Amino acid sequence: MRALVQRLRTDFQLTIITSFGGAALFGILPFAVYRFVSGNAVAGTLDLAIVISILAAVAHAWRNEDRRAASLFVAIVNTVGCLASATVLGPPGLYWMYPALLGNFLLLSRNVAVLVTAIAMLILTVQHRAYDSNMQLAMFLATAAVSGMVAFVFAYRTETQREQLELLATLDPLTGMQNRRAMERELQLAVEISKRDGSAFGLAMLDLDHFKRINDHYGHEAGDEVLVRFAGLIRDCTRKADRCFRFGGEEFVLLMPGTDAQALLAIDRHVRVRIADRLRCDDGPVTVSIGGAALRRGEDWQSWLARADAALYRSKSEGRNRTIVDEARWEPTA
Numbered sequence: 001m002r003a004l005v006q007r008l009r010t011d012f013q014l015t016i017i018t019s020f021g022g023a024a025l026f027g028i029l030p031f032a033v034y035r036f037v038s039g040n041a042v043a044g045t046l047d048l049a050i051v052i053s054i055l056a057a058v059a060h061a062w063r064n065e066d067r068r069a070a071s072l073f074v075a076i077v078n079t080v081g082c083l084a085s086a087t088v089l090g091p092p093g094l095y096w097m098y099p100a101l102l103g104n105f106l107l108l109s110r111n112v113a114v115l116v117t118a119i120a121m122l123i124l125t126v127q128h129r130a131y132d133s134n135m136q137l138a139m140f141l142a143t144a145a146v147s148g149m150v151a152f153v154f155a156y157r158t159e160t161q162r163e164q165l166e167l168l169a170t171l172d173p174l175t176g177m178q179n180r181r182a183m184e185r186e187l188q189l190a191v192e193i194s195k196r197d198g199s200a201f202g203l204a205m206l207d208l209d210h211f212k213r214i215n216d217h218y219g220h221e222a223g224d225e226v227l228v229r230f231a232g233l234i235r236d237c238t239r240k241a242d243r244c245f246r247f248g249g250e251e252f253v254l255l256m257p258g259t260d261a262q263a264l265l266a267i268d269r270h271v272r273v274r275i276a277d278r279l280r281c282d283d284g285p286v287t288v289s290i291g292g293a294a295l296r297r298g299e300d301w302q303s304w305l306a307r308a309d310a311a312l313y314r315s316k317s318e319g320r321n322r323t324i325v326d327e328a329r330w331e332p333t334a
């Protein structure tokens with residue numbers, strides 16, 4: 001039960017889909033029962049079909065984590081259900097259009113929601129059975145348009161705020177690099193790509209040497225400044241396709257597409273040597289130790305990262321300011 005509540009807390013789209021399940025159970029099912037009891041089997045069957053369809057979509061979203069398809073399905077059921085109830089019940093059926101309209105903007109992307117809503121409104125406009133008079137049609141169109149506009153603005157703001165939050169949640173505030181959370185997602189993606197088409201991926205862990213001394217001698221702020229410059233140098237020394245992350249503390253990770261174990265050794269020249277040349281504090285050069293590993297076939301990202309970490313540990317224990325790549329041979333360069 002706790003896990004379910006936690007999933008609802010962290011998964012916005014799943015919460016919306018589930019709340020439509022609740023609305024179907026407690027808002028539509030009683031009407032279905034009432035219609036059957038009062039002898040209106042057509043309206044009762046329609047309501048029941050809507051409830052069952054929405055609950056099936058909720059179950060699909062929970063079981064298969066497929067929120068996209070479930071959202072689209074619920075929005076279509078809501079909209080088609082409204083059109084059908086306006087046809088079967090006449091004007092009282094129109095009231096369902098307001099929650100359906102709001103639902104479209106919560107469940108679909110803004111443009112798709114506008115399109116679906118516009119089509120539904122058009123159908124309702126030409127559908128004479130839904131109104132008693134032209135005045136009623138005009139009032140319905142005006143109130144639905146105002147509700148639609150409010151829902152649009154709400155959906156727009158929610159979407160942009162969610163995008164900003166997602167961006168902030170994956171960035172390290174000090175260096176502006178992506179953080180460990182983003183790194184895990186990217187490593188997972190690399191593993192999936194490699195499984196699919198056999199692409200090579202290299203991974204390197206970079207750790208500043210004796211960084212604690214810098215903090216101790218010059219203070220935490222000076223340490224922060226070294227970290228910011230270090231992050232800038234890593235960006236400068238790497239290719240556009242390479243992805244850089246701050247793993248934590250003074251440890252950074254580089255994900256390099258199209259790089260096998262042997263090619264990974266090049267970062268010794270491209271990154272480690274250049275950093276030793278250019279990164280300085282008052283005491284002299286600041287150096288970095290690097291551990292690398294190329295993704296093996298069928299390996300998961302955790303064990304890939306663990307191999308890079310083990311190589312980094314060896315770099316540190318063998319004297320620091322060096323690069324060790326798991327399973328790579330040093331070859332003399334011309």
Ligand SMILES: Nc1nc2c(ncn2[C@@H]2O[C@H](COP(=O)(O)OP(=O)(O)OP(=O)(O)O)[C@@H](O)[C@H]2O)c(=O)[nH]1
Binds near residue numbers: 211212
């Ligand atoms: N200024 C600053 N220091 C940090 C930050 N995050 C971690 N540290 C410091 O980084 C230091 C890491 O120390 P250690 O793990 O002993 O590593 P080290 O001194 O670099 O030694 P080796 O890695 O063995 O070469 C600690 O003093 C942490 O307080 C940060 O964001 N800013």
